[in-house]
Amino acid sequence: MKPTKLYKIDYNSPLGLMRLLADDNALIGSYFKGQAYFEHGYEELEFRQEMNASLTLAVDWLDAYFAGEMAEQPLLAPRGTPFQLKVWQALQTIPTGQTVTYGQLAQQLQCRSARAIGGAVGKNPLSLFIPCHRVVGKGGLLTGYAGGLDKKIWLLNHEANLTSH
CATH class of the missing domain: 1.10.10.10 (Winged helix-like DNA-binding domain superfamily/Winged helix DNA-binding domain)
Incomplete structure (x- = not known):
């Protein structure tokens, strides 16, 4: 099985900088800079600082959310118990x-x-x-x-x- 590539970008929200994380298929993290549990569980992994389809959808969704509009949400894949x-x-x-x-x-x-x-x-x-x-x-x-x-x-x-x- 081919290892999944990981991607990250920073997003400037009206509430400050956010970090968005994704794999090849879904959004896996969305954090406000400095928040508790920031990137928890991902600290040791290598991320490419570039866009992919999930991050593009995530940015479009956030832009719409903050503008008071609706947009298609990316597939979400949170990791937890x-x-x-x-x-x-x-x-x-x-x-x-x-x-x-x-x-x-x-x-x-x-x-x-x-x-x-x-x-x-x-x-x-x-x-x-x-x-x-x-x-x-x-x-x-x-x-x-x-x-x-x-x-x-x-x-x-x-x-x-x-x-x-």
Whole structure:
């Protein structure tokens, strides 16, 4: 089997620089520079600093998202434990402009621990594409975001404006 090539680019978002990672088939990482777990699990791998089809789709999607428009999302291939993958899958069902609590996610996934859900949410390797910013604390409290609480607030306000039109 031929080894997969890995690609990376930097993307200038309204919230600062982001790093996008992809393999030959899918987007595998999307991080705000300096966020917790930045490129976690990919530190030792070699990436080409060039575009590929997945990164082109990712950039088009981000451009549209920040402009308040829709675009085709690239295929996503996050790497994590089976539990993390289950949580990240659930995050993708949260509609734009809406939020859920860690407790609601725990209940939905039949997990006894909202804290375990929070741990998986915090390690999401695909910021924005898997919308972990839509998860809030009990009573709507804005808690934790690997990219920074200021970014979470901005994203939630941006999405609220998109859905209020």
